[in-house]
Amino acid sequence: MIASPVFKKIDKIVFNALSPQMIKKMSSAKVVTPELYDKEGYPVDGGLMDVRLGVIDPGLRCATCGSRLKECPGHFGHISLARPVIHVKYIRTILSFLRGTCQECSHALMDEKKAKRYIKELADLRQIKPDIYWDKVRKVMAEMTKQTKCPHCNAKQNHVVLEKPTTFVEKETQLRISPIEIRSRFEKIPDEDCELFGLNAESLRPEWMVLTILAIPPVTARPSITLESGERSEDDLTHKLGDIVRINQRLFENINAGAPEIIIEDLWDLLQYHVTTFFDNNISQVPPARHRSGQPLKTLSERIKSKEGRVRRNLAGKRTNYSGRTVISPDPMLELFEVGVPMDMGTVLTVPEIVTEWNLEYLKKFIERGPKEYPGANYVIRPDGKKKKITEETKETAMEELEPGYIVERHIMDGDVALFNRQPSLHRMSMMAHRIKMLKYKTLRLNPAVCHPYNADFDGDEMNLHIPQTEEARAEAELLLSVKNHLISPRYGLSIIGCVQDALAGNYLLTRSDMKMPFNEAVSLLNNSNVTDFSGLPNKDTVTGKEVFSALLPPDFSFTGESKAIDLGETGKEVLIRKGKLTKGVMDSNNLGQGAGMMLRKLHEMYGPNTTIIILGNIFKLGIQMLMKRGFTIALSDMDLPKKVRDGINAALDGAEEDVDNLINSFHAGELKALPGRSRNETLELKIMERLNAARDETGNIVAENADPKSHTMIMAISGARGKLLNLAQIAGSVGQQALRGQRISGGFKGRTLSCFKEGSLTPASRGFIKSSFSGGMRPDEFFFQAITGRDSLMDTALRTPKSGYLYRRLSNAMQDLKVEYDNTVRDVSKKIIQFRYGEDSIDVSKSEGGKLDIAPILEEVQR
């Protein structure tokens, strides 16, 4: 084996608490004055910005290590506290120690024999079963806390309670136990006894939890910033430390002057407060320390904690170079796998290209054009790693010295790989690799068909673009992240990218059997949708729409499916494609749409992603071109119904109302029998709702039957392009029952919903049934009911989004390391089994049809 370059290997890491001796040892300066700078603006000796603590000013040298700014890592200092204070973060441990040790002799409240046994047991447990170690410690501690008498010296034990945040009181005497007292008790605790509390006395002696000396973080950890006015603004930590030093000095002076005990106590409490908030400024019952402006200080805990803390803000997530973000807009003429990038980004985002003797001249051209002119270059990296910016002045020299081995960071160009992403990145399709297409104007452009996986729309959405900088990254992006590899969703195993809106309506109209067109029109239609091979088109004077559509399909493609709509002159919904020819049925959202797309699924299965994405792009464009050629518009008159039909709808609604009236009457007469498990009131409500729903369906059917199927509104609903039949029924027929939490609307006033109804009225109209239609216009009370449910659903979506977002965060964090192993088990990092078969059926959903394996067609294939 080749000698490994590792010469020091980390065996283990131990986290210890700092002992007072350690703090003193690592301290390079003792801080004694709250002043920061003298009149000349030079750091005061013994102040918080002491030069021995590190340098943050250019030009100054560190008094400890002698290095300059950026070289000096900073050095800790210390303050010796006039009186000891409690460390808030150890408050629970201190409490257990106070309760578990004798107040006289400081031994653990447990006889020696038992203690010895437990210590051994705990030590073993730590080795063998670390996961239950702490449970055991808790049990041992509980046992000691229960003692009322010391087994060693027979002293009676008072019960200690914690008075939040930082004071301990003996319950019996109501006396405070001062930090001095606590410290002196803790000092006497034998090392072995600490083990009973789950503490290793070598790492943390109990008395270290009461601070006598405070470590001061280096200046480099709390740099001050100079404002434009020349004024200095100190870091929050420096402010807090200033408070501590100031109070500490006053406490010293008062003690030395022999001030009355009350004053000293007050100052002591104040010191405790400042030290507490220095560690954590978010403790309940402690008012947070604030700036003069009123905003709370960010002290040590806040620096690390939560979303804006060091871990989640700076370590788990970082800002990136070579990335951009702007508003997005649609461009149906782009390919699915392309992304349109505005020119302004083009001159900023770059790709490193290594100079070889073959591309030397080519790359020189980029340098010649410089950083302003597209396509140019922004930087040249020499073989020694020096990065040089290209400017008008340095252009010439950069071009002259350029030779193989250099790297030129040239502007992005058409065909470069980029990662495209929209937050929230909830699934893997939220970040896909696209090919760059440079375009004018200022927005990022994408094909409307890929909106669905990103969940993007164009009401102001912004998206991010990242440019991979190495060959490895580019290869990975193309192989794993490219759009073509995400056509099928791993969630339900169907096409997630498909035709939308106008593309669906267009293809529906094209493939309907009434569509015929002259040959030359068909050619121009195909040509406009990026098809150059017309061999699929039959050589006739007039061709049908189905034949035009078939020209896009592979010649050996066969498919049997079902459409959503029924073709004209047909009775069934069957769709047949034989040998690349659509022979029967229409293409609609069932076969082309996103989240359904059965035909796309089949295409993908038979020809793979590369073919599918091209065909899908062509079908999409063909649909749009078709609609553009034909023209498509909707009008209010689409929803007009003949008088006879309107009367029919009214009759249906009246009939329902009458039935409901009868129900209510029988209820009041006491004749209505309760259903099993329901009260009479519930039964009535249930029956009324049932009847009204039936009425709504009835009107819906009447509208569906009588609406003009040639009207564009109906075409959209039938093909699945936009809108449902329900929406049509609401516009032309009746809006229907408004429901709140699955119930009819009730309450608001005493026994009624609005003051225009009688108290106790249960009629449909008084409980939110809207008889009118949108086109006919609603009555004021109906309008109000609509507003109630409208507001409710608005509130619901607004409140649900953040809730489900957090839920998802917890879920994904908990499961991020789970992996399907080769034996189909799902295991965690320690190889523990989570699931014995992936999904309990070992099916990779993305390779199945809707999560199911359909074996019949495979058998058929094999037999043939």
Add this chain to the structure above:
Amino acid sequence: MEFDITKHSLTPKHTKLDSKEEEKFLEDTKYRKVHLPKVFLEDPSIQHLKPVVGDIIKIERKSPTAGVAYFYRVVSDE
């Protein structure tokens, strides 16, 4: 009143692998006992099997994807 929870419709069927079955199971699957999920020795739904620490309990669950799914747990006392 005592209720037999093993008869409850929500309690999946638990069975204990005997030593022969256990050996075959571990041999066939190459699972290691430490990697299997655990079940408490005191778990109410295995009391009728008279479990001993280290036994493997087979659980027959209804699954929305596979119809029936088998799970295995090792009896543990902690």
